[in-house]
Amino acid sequence: xxxxxxxxxxxxxEFHGWQIQPKLRTxxxxxxxxxxxxxNEPVRITGAGRTDTGCHxxxxxxxxxxxxxxxxxxIAPMLRRHLPDDVQVLAARDVGAEFDARRxxxxxxxxxxxxxxxxxxxxxxxxxPRRPLDPVRLESAVRALEGExxxxxxxxxxxxxxxxxxxMRASWQRWEGGLQLDLVADHFLYxxxxxxxxxxxxxxxxxxxxxxxxxxxxxxxxGQAGPTAPPQGLCLEQVFYPAExx
Amino acid sequence: xxxxxxxxxxxxxEFHGWQIQPKLRTxxxxxxxxxxxxxNEPVRITGAGRTDTGCHxxxxxxxxxxxxxxxxxxIAPMLRRHLPDDVQVLAARDVGAEFDARRxxxxxxxxxxxxxxxxxxxxxxxxxPRRPLDPVRLESAVRALEGExxxxxxxxxxxxxxxxxxxMRASWQRWEGGLQLDLVADHFLYxxxxxxxxxxxxxxxxxxxxxxxxxxxxxxxxGQAGPTAPPQGLCLEQVFYPAExx
Numbered sequence: 018x019x020x021x022x023x024x025x026x027x028x029x030x031e032f033h034g035w036q037i038q039p040k041l042r043t044x045x046x047x048x049x050x051x052x053x054x055x056x057n058e059p060v061r062i063t064g065a066g067r068t069d070t071g072c073h074x075x076x077x078x079x080x081x082x083x084x085x086x087x088x089x090x091x092i093a094p095m096l097r098r099h100l101p102d103d104v105q106v107l108a109a110r111d112v113g114a115e116f117d118a119r120r121x122x123x124x125x126x127x128x129x130x131x132x133x134x135x136x137x138x139x140x141x142x143x144x145x146p147r148r149p150l151d152p153v154r155l156e157s158a159v160r161a162l163e164g165e166x167x168x169x170x171x172x173x174x175x176x177x178x179x180x181x182x183x184x185m186r187a188s189w190q191r192w193e194g195g196l197q198l199d200l201v202a203d204h205f206l207y208x209x210x211x212x213x214x215x216x217x218x219x220x221x222x223x224x225x226x227x228x229x230x231x232x233x234x235x236x237x238x239x240g241q242a243g244p245t246a247p248p249q250g251l252c253l254e255q256v257f258y259p260a261e262x263x
Numbered sequence: 264x265x266x267x268x269x270x271x272x273x274x275x276x277e278f279h280g281w282q283i284q285p286k287l288r289t290x291x292x293x294x295x296x297x298x299x300x301x302x303n304e305p306v307r308i309t310g311a312g313r314t315d316t317g318c319h320x321x322x323x324x325x326x327x328x329x330x331x332x333x334x335x336x337x338i339a340p341m342l343r344r345h346l347p348d349d350v351q352v353l354a355a356r357d358v359g360a361e362f363d364a365r366r367x368x369x370x371x372x373x374x375x376x377x378x379x380x381x382x383x384x385x386x387x388x389x390x391x392p393r394r395p396l397d398p399v400r401l402e403s404a405v406r407a408l409e410g411e412x413x414x415x416x417x418x419x420x421x422x423x424x425x426x427x428x429x430x431m432r433a434s435w436q437r438w439e440g441g442l443q444l445d446l447v448a449d450h451f452l453y454x455x456x457x458x459x460x461x462x463x464x465x466x467x468x469x470x471x472x473x474x475x476x477x478x479x480x481x482x483x484x485x486g487q488a489g490p491t492a493p494p495q496g497l498c499l500e501q502v503f504y505p506a507e508x509x
Contacts, residue, residue: 026381026382026383026384027383028383028384073383073384075382075383075384102386103383104383105381105383107381135272135351135353136272136321137272137273137274137319137321137348137349137350137351138272138274138319138321138387138388138498139388140348141384141387142384142385192439193438193439252384
């Protein structure tokens with residue numbers, strides 16, 4: 018048995034998220050079907066991040082085990098013929114048997130894109146909040162998240178496991194359409210990025226947005242945080258692994 | 264009778280271009296239908312640029328005559344409820360009776376977007392030519408177009424009227440996904456921007472890309488120019504009018 022790693026990008030607009038579900042079009046489902054056709058065997062893949070309906074990925078990573086004798090470098094071009102336009106396998110390679118796209122990940126980088134004005138070409142991948150965006154105040158709000166914190170305030174209810182996250186980077190940068198939040202952490206809670214964006218916008222016009230964000234964080238209460246920003250702005254950009262396993 | 268101006272943006276991916284055609288989904292057709300519903304009268308609109316199938320617009324301008332008594336400022340919000348997600352009317356306003364979106368235009372700005380690498384989120388609005396892009400050489404190629412020239416070499420065959428164009432700006436800039444050509448001229452020939460892009464890529468690796476482009480231009484022969492770049496990279500960004508008519 019070999020272990021293979023796929024680097025995957027998709028436009029999530031027409032998918033019911035990553036995770037396979039009966040009768041629904043999901044990225045995992047479409048990928049497994051294409052792999053099945055190319056490898057002539059049923060495979061079950063593991064994704065590093067289970068993105069939601071309407072969310073995107075440019076740097077999703079998936080792993081699977083297979084008996085195939087195909088050279089890894091020929092798998093991505095072969096998959097291309099079996100994949101729709103909204104999913105791309107950027108690369109396929111052999112990795113060590115211990116590699117698991119989800120469990121081996123040390124961290125992930127998500128981007129959330131805001132539009133400063135309506136833009137019909139970018140609205141599939143960004144959200145227009147219909148209010149003026151203040152980059153300095155938004156930056157001061159999210160910077161309060163950097164470090165190791167209990168992020169329960171930003172977790173959708175019903176999650177299990179630790180709510181402690183080490184946030185390595187929380188910062189906005191300009192992009193084509195407006196502002197983009199880059200969030201890098203070792204661990205993300207369900208809806209965390211979208212809740213951080215909703216909260217940053219909520220506290221943006223407070224007297225001290227950084228202090229307001231810190232106070233939401235310290236409350237550990239979802240009720241103190243802002244609304245969940247819509248899915249189309251979110252994109253899983255990158256997954257980090259220890260150098261020895263990739 | 265009033266004359267009204269609409270500022271329009273659309274994602275051209277799912278349209279058979281601007282111009283109304285029986286049984287095909289076109290931007291003009293969809294807009295006229297929505298106007299009909301809002302104004303309760305059939306209207307015929309004129310667009311500043313007749314974009315092709317798959318081409319986009321962020322700054323298309325349309326004009327029409329109407330007997331409606333609706334205040335202009337209420338038309339865009341009302342149209343919104345009758346328009347699909349891929350067409351937006353950004354503004355509607357009263358203009359002088361002499362205003363004609365097409366004939367009154369002094370110039371237009373088109374952008375053509377190239378991707379430096381595959382990007383599933385941007386491929387609806389940009390073209391990935393699958394070769395390394397050299398910004399300096401591409402810039403020197405297109406700069407040769409600035410000024411007043413007979414641009415017949417870049418015109419699809421079968422066009423009529425003058426092939427003389429005053430090119431006010433021809434320059435690449437960086438954007439999110441790679442490089443974007445901005446072309447501003449008083450007059451564009453059919454397929455001109457897409458042929459300029461195909462030619463710029465063709466001459467990019469010649470010894471002197473600017474001289475090669477100038478020689479294609481001077482030939483006035485479509486056969487000397489490069490292939491037509493695909494439609495999805497093209498976007499009508501802006502239309503210029505004399506200050507007194509808008």
